[in-house]
Amino acid sequence: MVEQMNPGSITDIFVDEENRFKYMFLAFGACVRGYRSMRKVVSIDGTWLKGKYNGVLLVASAQDGNYHQYPLAWGVVDVECTSSWSWFLTKLLEVVPDEDEFVIISDRHQGIINAVSTVYRNAHHGHCTWHFSQNMKTRCKKKGATEMFLHIAKIYKTFEFDIAYNEFRNRYPEAAQYLDERDSLDRWTRAYCPKTRYNIMTTNGVESINARLLEERKLSIIALLDSLQRLTSSWFARYRHASIASNTNLTPTIEGILRSRFTDAQGMQVFELGRMEFDVRSRGHSAIVDLESKRCTCRVFDIDRIPCAHAIAASWLANIDLYDICSQYYSTMSWCMAYSETVYPVPEENEWPPQH
Ligand SMILES: [Zn+2]
Structure with missing residues (x-):
């Protein structure tokens, strides 16, 4: 029914051999088409559901030309692991192609790392610097280490980064050793990223979407889907108004x-x-x-x-x-196009047409 009301939507459900629910995927057609006018960087994140169904809600989000989150796709899975993330990402391929310029950002969950490397073979997988900084604290709690780490991760020039990282290493040797052991520079620095991650260094934006769904995460899956539609519709309405009201060339x-x-x-x-x-x-x-x-x-x-x-x-x-x-991704025209369509609710079950 989602597809009938919203042409071009992508939905799927996967059940195991005993017909028990395993995974669900949902992307509204309006978002699939809206993404075409956006920068090719997508953040993914998972968060626990709190209702009777103790699963995990997965979200994939782009960022619009005005630096706002743009929810692209949702998933519900029983547990975060390589196979659930692989299933979700394989469905996401229909929304977000594995283009050469594509960058995917996430925390360093091993299930995500494994899944991205097999499903998105052309993409660059960048890691969230905020999560990495919190992990780093387990090795180094010295004052100022987190702030300096987050600062140097954002440096643009490799030469300047090298100097700053040496200074960081001198001040916080345990922290630098932790970073070197756990991850390579192309994953967490802007300077050494082989593709363009723009301003997107963390997954904090996509996590803020999850934070908004605090109450909804206690609902049944059907009720959750309904609230995801309402959230997306209200999101579109809000930014459609804002983008149409904008009278400048850029956002x-x-x-x-x-x-x-x-x-x-x-x-x-x-x-x-x-x-x-x-x-x-x-x-x-x-x-x-x-x-x-x-x-x-x-x-x-x-x-x-x-x-x-x-x-x-x-x-x-x-x-x-x-x-x-200036990149056309930031034009008010592209911003308007992202929110130009409507996301319609799915009617009550008793209003569905008879199945033949
Ligand atoms: Zn310059």
Whole structure:
């Protein structure tokens, strides 16, 4: 019935040999299509259900162009393990293709790590830095270690990261040893991530979706599905209004980021190097900007896909419209498209058409 009311939805239920419920998957057609206008980074997370059915609720969420969570798919499984995550991710493939640029973010649950490596073979699997920092505390409780770890994970340039990580290692050797033993740099640092994870360093956003469902997690599965539909519909209604009301070219969050970078760009000296290439200097530092390939040696432009202060300064000299060099993922048009459709409720069972 979900598919009849919401064309393009993907639903599935898996039962074991004795016909006992094992797994459930749900993705609304409106979300499946809305994801097409979004950055290719998806966070996944599981949380315990508290009702009669002691299962786990799984969520996959993208982030819209205004940095808000965008719930893509839901699952209910009996327990979090490699096989349940593999089943969920195999269904998720129909919503989120295993494209080369795709990045999936999660905590370091072994079941997720195993499942991602077999189902999403082309994707990069990044790990949530917040979870990792909490794990790190078991080895090092020194004041300031968590904050410094979270800070260095976000550094853009590998060179700057190496310096900062050495300093971290000197200050907190037990913590650095723990990190080195448990994970590789490409999983938890922005600088060494081989693909683009943008601003998405943690799964905190997807966990906030779970936190909203505190009461719903006590419901039966049918009632839970109903409340997931209501949550998604109200989510869509809220951001549909916000995106339609936005009268700027880019989403409000990105316009805000650009405004703060404008301030930094003022006073920078720009020297033309070649066609669309510029040397931008400020306070004794130099950055090379290529406006054609949308890159800068500071790497902020490359990774955020939003012009850095150097690129803004260069664009003024080159007389190039900033909106032309900002990723279309952040346009108000893309934001509106994400919420343009309606998620309809499934009618009461007695209203269902007769089955033949
Ligand atoms: Zn730059």
